[in-house]
Amino acid sequence: MATPGTRKALSLTFGVEVELLMPWLFIDQKDPHEHIEGLPPVFRVDRARVKRNVYGTDDPVYAAAEIIFSDLRDTLEGLGLASSLAESHLQDDGYSAMVLEGYQDWEIEDDGSLHQQESLGYEEKYPDYGLIQQWVSLEIQSPAEYATPEAFEAIKYALQVLTQKYRMRVNDTCSVHVHVGQGIERLPLDMIRRIAGLSWAADLLLFTLQNPLRRANVYCQPIREYSNMAKGIEAEPAHAGGAGSNPITWDCLRYLGTDVRHGEEPIAWREENRKKETIEAFEKTRQPFHFEPFIQGDDSSSSPQSSTVSQSSSSRRSNKSNGIISLQDGTLNQRGSSSDLEEAAFLRAGLMASPPQRDSSYRHESARTRECPKMALPRYTATELQELVGRVCSRTGLRVYSAIPARAEEDIGVFEGVRQIFDAPSSCCVSRLLSDGEARGSINFNNYNCRAINNNVQQKRTVEFRMGEGCLDDWVGTWAAICVGFVRFAMYAPVDEYLNVLTRCDLAAKQDGSYDVLDLLDDLCLFEEAEIAEKRVLQHSKDWDVKFAG
Incomplete structure (x- = not known):
């Protein structure tokens, strides 16, 4: 743990979850596709090994799955792609080890949400079980890793090795999920707000890099159309209604889900220091007209700075807002810094004003020549959306896709x-705005809801991008780089650049040909990824029924 009052710069980290299906055959079964040139061999399972399995089940499908998962783990371990994030915390305390547990190595897990409608020849009548479908549905999870170009290439390399060695496939039930965070640390409120704001603005644009059938998938519904905020549902966070039959001390609103001021320890320190007196001392620094950082030793007495302003002065002024960026009732809080006030003013003005133009070291122009015309943002009617749902249902055979909840009017x-x-006064309140009950939206902030923040054993500290379609090629690494770059821009871009992108995203929804996802990637300084994405859009434009403007 850092010395109180000091903070180390934190690097972005990420991990991917790749969902897929694998066929398998017993050793004595004939391969129905052995004649197809270039197709990797099907995975073979020894009948005797299934019968004497040590996996606690006599079900041949489950036993075969465990054999396959074990083989995949051995292959990935043999690649030597160890997590440098995990290695950097080898000498840390037990807290770091607890957070990283389960995310240090490549892992394989069963995924019951995937479905292969037809056997395609991978089936057999098995004693005591009848006809068995010889497919396993699984999810490959990469370890949590620092977001570097080498790490994205490692994802591509691992998938290349697996798809050359094993027969694998994806269908419309499969997805690619990308988690982005800051290692063992939780993202503070100011960063969650920025990421959530850009996510809200660009959600539907990012969908245009995927097969449009993803819009009909119940496991990644667009936050712009299905979240509580989109539908005008004023759902209270869990901390507002008590803990029910399982009491929990709700520290999210007043302590764990709030901002981190310059000079303060990160959220992880607060998670380890949750005594009543510590939280009360922290709350004093969040009273009106207190601007000092909360600096304190591990659960010891508060620093003298915490009582700089008298309690009587605070109480006399308690009717005034304590938010840095408050637009309540159309009035602008005058207590923030000039950049905060500038940001608030433009958020209030919307498209009626343009952010000030000034030199910025962040901005770089792309040197590439765009070949793809501007894409129109799809605006599906209820009938068109139901047609997409019908296509997914007919292609997958899963009734779960037969209908999706009503979207915002x-x-x-x-x-x-x-x-x-x-x-929103805390990260859990942001999470509640962008969630839909317990469902996980296209960009998922559930790792910052009340229960997740207050749970000491909650390990994930990430924002999850769920709209990625099933894929086993290099696009997985590129998509991961896009998600990381998206978060990096949201967190660190100058205010005027951030607001410019929000304004352009707003215009994209109103005027076809004004701005599209390739423009967005250029604005995020993801020039290499934009070029790859452009080729992807052109390659799939017919199948995806892409509409170009102009």
Whole structure:
């Protein structure tokens, strides 16, 4: 743990979850596709090994799955792609080890949400079980890793090795999920607000890099259309209604889910220091007209700075807002820094004003020549959306896709959504705005809901991008780089650049040909990824029914 009052710069980290299906055959079964040139061999299972399995089941499908999973783990371990993030914390305390547990190595898990409708010849009548479908559905999880170009290449390399050695496939039930965070640390409120604001603005644009059938998938519904905020549902966070039959001390609103001021320890320190007196001392620094950081030894007495302003002065002024960026009732709080006030003013003004133009060292122009015309943002009617649902249902055979919940009746727009996000007093409140009950949206903030923040054994500290379609090629690594770059821009871009992108995303929803996802990637300085994405869009434009403007 760092010395109180000091903070180390934190690097972004990421991990991917790749869902797929694998066929298998017993050794004595004939391969129905052995004549196809270039197809990797099907996985073979020894009948005797299934019968004497040590996996606690006599079900041949489950036993075969465990044999396959074990073989995949051995292959991935043999690649030597160890997590440098895990290695950097080898000498840390037990807390770091607890957070990273389960995310240090490549892992294989069963995924019951996947389905192969037809056997395609991978089936057999098995004694006591009848006809068995010889497919396993699984999820390959990469270890948590620092977000470097080498790490993205490692993802591509691992998938290349696996797809050359094993027969694998994806279908419409499969997905690629990307988790982005800061290692063992939780993202503080100011960063969650920025990421959530950009996610709200760009959600539907990012979908245009995927097969449009993803819009009909119940496991990645667009937050712009299905979240509580989109539908105008004022759902209270869990901390507002008590803990029910399982009491929990709710520290998210007042302590764990709030901002981190300059000079303060990160959220992980607060997770380890949750005594009542520590939290009360922290709360004093969040009273009106207190601007000092909370600096304190591990659960010891508060620093003298915590009582700089008298309690009587605080109580006399308690009717005034304590938010840095408050647009409540259309009034602008005058207590923030100039950049905060500038940001608030433009959030309030929406498209009525343009952010100030000034030199910025962040901005770089792309040197590439764009070949793809501007894409129109799809605007599906209820009938068109139901047609997509029907296509997914017919192609997968899963009734879970036969209907999806009602979406928002109308779009509240980029800046109204961003206003609500920046007015949220804690990370759990942001999570609640962008969730839909327990469902996980296209960009998922559930790792920052009340229960996740307050749970000491909750390990994930990530924002999850769930709209990626099933894929086994190099696009997985590119998509991971896009998600990381998206978060990096949201967290660190200058205010004027951030607001410019919000404004352009807002315009994209109103005027075809004004701005599309390739423009967005250029604005995020993801030039290499933009070039790859452009080729992907052109390659799939017919199958995806891409509409070009102009």
